[in-house]
Amino acid sequence: MAAVRGRVRAPRDAQGDLMSEQSYFSTLPPGRRVTVRDVAEAKARGERWPMLTAYDALTAGVFEEAGVPVLLVGDSAGTTVFGHATTVPVTVDDLLPLVAAVVRGTSRALVVADLPFGSYQASPAQALGSAARFLKEAGAHAVKLEGGRRVVAQVEALVESGVPVMGHLGLTPQSVNAFGGYRVQGRGEAGDRLLEDALALEAAGAFAVVLEVVPAELAERVTKSLTIPTVGIGAGAGTDAQVLVWQDMAGLTPGRPPKFVKRYADVRGVLTDAARRFADDVLAGAYPPEENTYH
Numbered sequence: 001m002a003a004v005r006g007r008v009r010a011p012r013d014a015q016g017d018l019m020s021e022q023s024y025f026s027t028l029p030p031g032r033r034v035t036v037r038d039v040a041e042a043k044a045r046g047e048r049w050p051m052l053t054a055y056d057a058l059t060a061g062v063f064e065e066a067g068v069p070v071l072l073v074g075d076s077a078g079t080t081v082f083g084h085a086t087t088v089p090v091t092v093d094d095l096l097p098l099v100a101a102v103v104r105g106t107s108r109a110l111v112v113a114d115l116p117f118g119s120y121q122a123s124p125a126q127a128l129g130s131a132a133r134f135l136k137e138a139g140a141h142a143v144k145l146e147g148g149r150r151v152v153a154q155v156e157a158l159v160e161s162g163v164p165v166m167g168h169l170g171l172t173p174q175s176v177n178a179f180g181g182y183r184v185q186g187r188g189e190a191g192d193r194l195l196e197d198a199l200a201l202e203a204a205g206a207f208a209v210v211l212e213v214v215p216a217e218l219a220e221r222v223t224k225s226l227t228i229p230t231v232g233i234g235a236g237a238g239t240d241a242q243v244l245v246w247q248d249m250a251g252l253t254p255g256r257p258p259k260f261v262k263r264y265a266d267v268r269g270v271l272t273d274a275a276r277r278f279a280d281d282v283l284a285g286a287y288p289p290e291e292n293t294y295h
Ligand SMILES: Nc1nc(=O)c2c([nH]1)NC[C@@H]1CN(c3ccc(C(=O)N[C@@H](CCC(=O)O)C(=O)O)cc3)CN21
Pocket: 076, 079, 080, 086, 087, 171, 173, 182, 183, 184, 213, 245, 247, 248, 253, 257, 258, 259, 260
């Protein structure tokens, strides 16, 4: 198979999924947390890495056990956990207990807290206040915020204060009301502006940048232009890392998912079946059986 940025593509199993392989992250001693320096080292070695969202202790533990080195407590909790239509209503107080749970449920993963809409845009002081809450009250190791040159002052203030920052460009869902929907961003001349934003975030000290729902050609151009890793979601195969919302990846989210989502399981089907069989058993008096009964 063809070499990709200095290494050979991993083998695939019978389902066509990539088989687990020795990665830089898998060589780290167990019990030691992944750091933002490790993320930089992975890019220096030309290694790709996965990121997943997590919102609770148990699933976070599963994902780190499966070899996912970076977990994002996304404001996508607004839709996946809290049932809102968008991420706009999410608050710092909503996410704090979720971040704390993900940190408690893991020992190796780098945990990134998403700064919600309205918790950082007003000023660098506001951004620092929100980020400090995630680090002090929930134990997060880094924060993520949306936007390019308009949030450079915030990124600089956070980095100067010792808070690692992940940027986020392209389809930034907190701006859904300005975009008028969830559409591909960065086509045509907007791509040049996005590249300028990415370079500005890197210069401000961001340790990585998410590129969401942009043409693969643009994501590849940005990835080659930056020394920090790019994390794609709907940005093609040319980014340094890939992130998905876990309920999308595992097939829990109902309905037809966006084109960029690949479903690796049918958790919705598995859970529906389990709940239905439990309900049927209770109706039939078949649960609890003797083996699940105290005397
Ligand atoms: N569960 C979940 N997964 C996500 O990826 C996600 C959230 N929630 N909530 C916040 C945002 C919203 N996201 C979305 C939502 C819809 C599309 C979507 O429908 N995209 C179209 C592209 C349309 C076009 O061609 O311009 C698609 O069909 O893929 C994309 C990203 C990503 N984020």
